[in-house]
Amino acid sequence: xxxxxxxxxxxxxxxxxxxxxxxxxxxxxxxxxxxxxxxxxxxxxxxxxxxxxxxxxxxxxxxxxxxxxxxxxxxxxxxxxxxxxxxxxxxxxxxxxxxxxxxxxxxxxxxxxxxxxxxxxxxxxxxxxxxxxxxxxxxxxxxxxxxxxxxxxxxxxxxxxxxxxxxxxxxxxxxxxxxxxxxxxxxxxxxxxxxxxxxxxxxxxxxxxxxxxxxxxxxxxxxxxxxx
Numbered sequence: 001x002x003x004x005x006x007x008x009x010x011x012x013x014x015x016x017x018x019x020x021x022x023x024x025x026x027x028x029x030x031x032x033x034x035x036x037x038x039x040x041x042x043x044x045x046x047x048x049x050x051x052x053x054x055x056x057x058x059x060x061x062x063x064x065x066x067x068x069x070x071x072x073x074x075x076x077x078x079x080x081x082x083x084x085x086x087x088x089x090x091x092x093x094x095x096x097x098x099x100x101x102x103x104x105x106x107x108x109x110x111x112x113x114x115x116x117x118x119x120x121x122x123x124x125x126x127x128x129x130x131x132x133x134x135x136x137x138x139x140x141x142x143x144x145x146x147x148x149x150x151x152x153x154x155x156x157x158x159x160x161x162x163x164x165x166x167x168x169x170x171x172x173x174x175x176x177x178x179x180x181x182x183x184x185x186x187x188x189x190x191x192x193x194x195x196x197x198x199x200x201x202x203x204x205x206x207x208x209x210x211x212x213x214x215x216x217x218x219x220x221x222x223x224x225x226x227x228x
Contacts, residue, residue: 017159023074031067040116075107132170
């Protein structure tokens with residue numbers, strides 16, 4: 001999906017797991033699809049809205065009628081999640097003239113909902129997001145499943161292995177903490193559960209294409225504002 005604009009997707013189209021650097025809002029105008037991402041797995045229909053945060057990943061499986069999706073810039077203060085709006089077509093008409101105004105329209109009318117799937121892959125995704133240190137094999141045995149089967153089934157549902165999903169959850173938490181961190185990067189790595197600073201740096205660079213020391217420098221510069 002494009003970060004901004006109208007996307008039309010064919011019947012039974014599949015988009016493999018992918019990542020967007022910038023957050024954005026997806027408004028479903030027609031058709032429907034299943035999205036499995038960092039926030040869980042959802043069946044989306046017209047009038048539903050998905051708020052994607054920066055650096056989040058998801059896959060999409062479109063239904064027999066395909067889907068028409070309006071992608072808008074992220075609204076400040078609108079937290080990632082899923083919800084609904086009453087008049088998605090009005091948002092689409094407004095977006096033809098002014099995408100930012102359409103974003104404001106959606107943000108004002110957005111009503112959060114929680115219609116995520118609740119099968120075991122989704123329970124594991126939620127558990128890994130809440131606790132990246134979760135022992136996957138122990139979790140699987142605790143609900144009576146074979147760990148190897150859990151790994152395969154999770155990868156089919158989410159497009160990533162549980163181990164990959166876990167390291168990405170830990171990496172996003174480190175990224176979220178980075179801008180306000182006042183200690184060393186080594187301390188941040190330890191605080192976020194990485195083996196060491198080098199491990200964290202590799203994970204952040206793999207996700208963003210930029211090492212954490214440069215991201216931190218940009219954050220410091222932004223907080224200071226432009227020079228006069």
